[in-house]
Amino acid sequence: MNILILGSGGREYSIGLALSKENEQHEIYFMPGNGATNDLGTNINIKDYNDLASFAKENNIELTIVGPEQPLVDGVVDIFKANGLTIFGPSKAASQLEGSKVYMKNILKKYDIPTAAFIETNNKNEANNFIDKMKNLPIVVKADGLCAGKGVIIAQTKDEAKESVSKMLSGESFGEAGANVIVEEFLDGYELSIFAICDGENYVVLPAAQDHKRIGDGDTGPNTGGMGAYAPTPLVNDDISKKVEDKVIKPTLEGMKKEGAPFEGVLFIGVMVVNGEPIILEYNVRFGDPECEILMPLLETPVSELFYKGATKQLDKLKIKIKNKYGVAVVMASANYPYGSSEPAEIIVDKINDEELENNSHISYAGVTKEDDTLFATGGRVLLCVGFGDDIKTARNRAYDLCGQVHFAGKKCRTDIAYQALK
Numbered sequence: 549m550n551i552l553i554l555g556s557g558g559r560e561y562s563i564g565l566a567l568s569k570e571n572e573q574h575e576i577y578f579m580p581g582n583g584a585t586n587d588l589g590t591n592i593n594i595k596d597y598n599d600l601a602s603f604a605k606e607n608n609i610e611l612t613i614v615g616p617e618q619p620l621v622d623g624v625v626d627i628f629k630a631n632g633l634t635i636f637g638p639s640k641a642a643s644q645l646e647g648s649k650v651y652m653k654n655i656l657k658k659y660d661i662p663t664a665a666f667i668e669t670n671n672k673n674e675a676n677n678f679i680d681k682m683k684n685l686p687i688v689v690k691a692d693g694l695c696a697g698k699g700v701i702i703a704q705t706k707d708e709a710k711e712s713v714s715k716m717l718s719g720e721s722f723g724e725a726g727a728n729v730i731v732e733e734f735l736d737g738y739e740l741s742i743f744a745i746c747d748g749e750n751y752v753v754l755p756a757a758q759d760h761k762r763i764g765d766g767d768t769g770p771n772t773g774g775m776g777a778y779a780p781t782p783l784v785n786d787d788i789s790k791k792v793e794d795k796v797i798k799p800t801l802e803g804m805k806k807e808g809a810p811f812e813g814v815l816f817i818g819v820m821v822v823n824g825e826p827i828i829l830e831y832n833v834r835f836g837d838p839e840c841e842i843l844m845p846l847l848e849t850p851v852s853e854l855f856y857k858g859a860t861k862q863l864d865k866l867k868i869k870i871k872n873k874y875g876v877a878v879v880m881a882s883a884n885y886p887y888g889s890s891e892p893a894e895i896i897v898d899k900i901n902d903e904e905l906e907n908n909s910h911i912s913y914a915g916v917t918k919e920d921d922t923l924f925a926t927g928g929r930v931l932l933c934v935g936f937g938d939d940i941k942t943a944r945n946r947a948y949d950l951c952g953q954v955h956f957a958g959k960k961c962r963t964d965i966a967y968q969a970l971k
């Protein structure tokens with residue numbers, strides 16, 4: 549198949565890598581890709597979505613896969629479909645599940661899907677009254693729109709919550725994205741990332757994963773895009789899985805149909821498990837990064853088949869097969885991540901002499917640029933060392949062994965990925 553992948557991160561690299569390992573040979577294009585994706589295919593640079601659709605037609609692209617949320621929220625799927633192209637992802641309307649937290653919370657409320665008690669408002673007094681009535685601390689304040697993962701404030705006092713609301717509504721914190729806010733109760737539990745591949749009607753659920761959002765070991769320091777992930781997590785049992793399907797995925801797909809915005813694509817369900825009950829923190833409308841980097845290699849079913857059937861309403865005909873293995877991905881970040889950018893640094897990967905390690909690990913490249921034949925770390929999250937094994941501990945040891953083979957100035961990573969599973 550000729551396949552186009554939109555995006556430039558480790559997530560998109562991992563989709564390309566999985567495609568390149570299939571029995572069927574694919575011609576892969578990345579828009580824009582990164583310094584390593586052109587080892588897997590061809591990087592192109594066409595920013596306008598109408599021009600990109602023309603490129604897809606001219607080059608007989610049979611499937612387009614969208615990595616990040618922004619093109620989805622901008623309506624790339626609608627444009628491609630209007631051009632008769634096959635693309636896997638939600639429409640602009642359905643992408644509002646991620647594009648607007650107010651829209652998402654109202655869908656959860658309307659279809660009786662478990663979520664934190666909240667108010668949504670653009671009025672400071674209304675928010676302050678709600679905050680005054682809240683019984684517990686901390687209090688969570690969220691900007692409505694996309695804020696690159698920074699739009700959530702966990703306020704430790706009522707005054708701090710009110711100040712956060714005020715700064716969001718005035719536009720000081722997040723500009724237009726803060727014109728509406730959500731104030732909600734804090735949920736105390738453990739977080740899961742659950743992914744349902746949807747075709748508007750049917751769905752398949754992938755193994756549950758855990759991300760590690762904070763920069764520091766033991767979940768300390770500021771939030772990042774995600775410093776590592778593993779799957780499947782033993783923190784999910786059959787009861788939680790069933791509840792997520794019955795109380796969350798099914799009513800969401802039904803609800804989105806009723807809204808006239810059937811959901812096709814990856815429904816990323818951010819779950820907090822509180823006393824054994826899965827409560828929805830948020831939806832995203834695409835794969836998580838770094839979760840994607842472990843889920844792609846755990847699929848036995850060809851990735852192209854999964855996404856193609858997702859894009860063409862054929863998921864009812866798919867029996868998904870998952871490898872009987874665990875995966876752990878450790879993000880290697882640059883020196884100043886997540887505070888600022890760092891000087892480009894040459895990446896050197898030692899030759900791996902251990903056959904076990906060689907066969908059960910790989911690198912997923914993210915914030916890298918190639919000059920001549922040398923790779924440089926140029927982004928915040930530079931690359932991921934991914935290890936596999938028959939148990940989480942073995943997979944984790946392999947991921948960290950691989951980290952030891954990778955060198956660039958200022959490299960840093962968390963040393964405790966998957967700790968919640970190994971406690």
Ligand code: AMP
Binds near residue numbers: 697830
């Ligand atoms: P979001 O952008 O909604 O995923 O929020 C970012 C992070 O903030 C989540 O991954 C959680 O760790 C945390 N968070 C968001 N909402 C809540 C909540 N109601 N209670 C506790 N933590 C939350």
Ligand code: GLY
Binds near residue numbers: 773774832835837839
């Ligand atoms: N792993 C979290 C995210 O992609 O938003």
